[in-house]
Amino acid sequence: MALYELAVLGHPTDAQIQELQRLVAEVQTQFGFDAVEIALHICPDSFRPNRRSCAAALFIGGAAGAEVDITAVVDPKIVPVLPVVSSEKQVPVEVPPSLRAFNCIFLDQAPMGRVFSALLECLGLLPRQRRVFLSYRRAESTAVAVQLFAELSARQFDVFLDTHSISAGADFQEQLWHQLSDVDVLLMLDTPEYFKSRWTDAEYGRALAKGIGVLRVQWPDSTPSPVTSTASRAELLAEEFLADGQLSNEAVQRICRQLEAVRSQSHALRTMSLIESVRNAIEQIEGQVNGVGPGRLMQVTLRNGRQLSVQPTLGIPTAVTLQETLLRAGHDNCAVVYNHYGMMKSWQEHLEWLAQRVGGSRWIRQSDAAWDFAGWDAT
Missing domain, CATH: 3.40.50.450 (Rossmann fold)
Incomplete structure (x- = not known):
């Protein structure tokens, strides 16, 4: 079984497929991987990876991309799917409605190398x-x-x-x-x-x-x-x-x-556990999770209809974590959820100080998620 699983969905061109294959081979060499440790699936009929594998998918839009039933191929509530389109104005044509809540990557602004880096981040394969x-x-x-x-x-x-x-x-x-x-x-x-x-x-x-x-x-x-x-x-x-x-x-x-x-x-298991913890907290207060996108950013709807972007984060969150969450979300109704056990007291104080100075964004401890999301509009 591959340790890391990638899927390319939608309408990739031959040139894009070749470039992605080249980038995968480059990473294999950089990390000293065997050839089987990263699996790259090209336009599979179904992409349901084992939950013990780190997995992510690209959806590359095309002329009929808006008509694709992405949920027939992959569950975007479990596997992060990165929508990639030719340009911003083509989103309604090239991207299925279920993926439009996520920030798309525009090929007229970002080369395929940057797209691939975003994919590696979903897999936890960036060196940092x-x-x-x-x-x-x-x-x-x-x-x-x-x-x-x-x-x-x-x-x-x-x-x-x-x-x-x-x-x-x-x-x-x-x-x-x-x-x-x-x-x-x-x-x-x-x-x-x-x-x-x-x-x-x-x-x-x-x-x-x-x-x-x-x-x-x-x-x-x-x-x-x-x-x-x-x-x-x-x-x-x-x-x-x-x-x-x-x-x-x-x-x-x-x-x-x-x-x-x-x-x-x-x-893979810790990421899935954290995502499931957030999902359970949202559903406990009668909200719903709409999907998981780039960087595993979750799009959720609270019981009162409030739309939020939620970033589950393994390890120690930083100011960069908050900045990336705000940029991915494209709005200021967002939260970073993290496990605070073991963190230095001074670091937790730093996060609280930062939250007071960045409006519309919040740090939420995993253990307090249901309580804090339930009171989002009351604080």
Whole structure:
């Protein structure tokens, strides 16, 4: 099964298909993927990807695009669909009515490379979205941790390693949990003494609490802890260790391939869980979700008819998150929904300060979504 699934729907030209195939091949090389890790489906009769895969679709408009029943091919309430049209004035002709609520991408203003970048963002494949937390005991596995840090960075991952990623003078504990809250996967170097450190023990437990995927790299002389039974596993052999304490290249490549699979599944499941959480909150207060568009921006209607754009966000939201949400929405009735657990108190205060200065937009904690959406017009 492919880790990432893309579909091109509508009326793509041969030249557009060839360009997209070229861009996919470029990404495969950039990230060190095998050929099967990204599947590109061209005009399928049906696109119903497995929910454990990261998936997104392009709808490229054409002369009869407005007549296409897009819901017969894909469920836009589950899979983000990016409408692409030749120009703004052609939207009524080239785009099905069900997709017109989303901001379209206009080919007379944006090259196909920019369209493809928007597609990669939906898959969580932009380098800034590929975040990994390396959890290890310094006394047992520093050499391997540094080796994996270098290899994963070369594969376009943003890797958190405590000795490289926390500046001097920072509150170490608070920074640690903040960084952990911003990743897709915990890479756990399961050495014999791993769970005897309060830090690594808490890192593993809090990753589970946030729903973050875990890849456990098991040392040859380590007895697996019963608490790690749900984690994915990569076993190391004694002969894979070199004289300097590092791993053989073959072992490193195997770990990186497994990590990509765990990271992809974790990103897909956590994104779907967050979207479903927002959907349940909206339906709980008798509203409805109309669809999921570029950047997984959700278009919703509240019980009183109020139209909102809602951006579910994994990890730590920033001012850039809010800016991109406002630009995608095209109006100021929008909200960013996020999970606040583990975030630094100072960062939460920063978000509140920002909300007071950007009218019409709000930060909403996932746990408070139904309550806050129900009172949208009362505050």
